[in-house]
Amino acid sequence: MDWLSEHAWAAWLGVAAVLGAAELVSLDLVLIMLAVGALAGGVSAALGAAVVAQILIAGVASIAMLALVRPGLVAKLHQGPELRLGHSKLVGQRAVVTQRITGLNVGQIKLAGETWTAAPYDEHITIEPGATVEVFEIRGATAYVHPVAELGE
Template sequence: MEFLDWLRTHVWAAWLGAAIVLGLAEMVSLDLVLIMLAGGALVGMVAALLGLPVGVQVVLAAGASVAALALVRPSMVRRLHSGPDLTLGHDKLLGHQGVVTETVSALQTGRVRLDGEIWSAQPYDHTLTLQPGQVVEVLEIRGATAYVHPVPTLEA
């Protein structure tokens, strides 16, 4: 009976405890649902500190939780999931420029320097022959061969 008497006078502490437990559980789930419920529990705590009846506290806490789930969570999830695409492996070289170090033609696999590494290369357009010193752009990579195309230059 002592605990119930204490709880009646300290309902705000129960709301605070619920908010803390939900906040800690959010650290494990990381789906941004439990943190919204924790926010609702904090609204319930404020209502309890203002002396509002328990029924009103529950309604306010539930309303704040639903509102946060509907209005705040979608934008937070969108913001957390947006960002630059991560390109790994060979795909990171697509669109990069390099320099021909050995003649590249459809009949002869040549070499190009890409990002400080030497790659075997073939011309993307099989009718072209690319000479050493020519600047090229990587259009495709198949296996360990870069398929390149010359970068147009402005001549004076």
């Protein structure tokens, strides 16, 4: 018993290691929070705290990790990146008109470094070369665009 009281930090470290290894199997982020609590108990043991204080510190640290840290981590892991694939990722981007666009004749724009066939979203307008447009929709290989209102207009 004397050895255990003198080396309680090692016992806490062992508990933390077992909990950490078990977390690799469960992947629910509960056991790793308990492992952090065990590490806090180990630190308190290394600093000479009484066994009751070690247990209280480990318990409080575990509960704090479960209540404060785990929910944010779980939410972050369950929230994936917004995936916009294909042409839909171009909708909303701005482009520059390189060839006149009218309701009767399609023109061209420079969009994301590529030349695209473009038509006006509103077929009653004409968009001159050099104008900045926003892509409203893409149908097939044609971008339907609308001029961007410049400040001061």
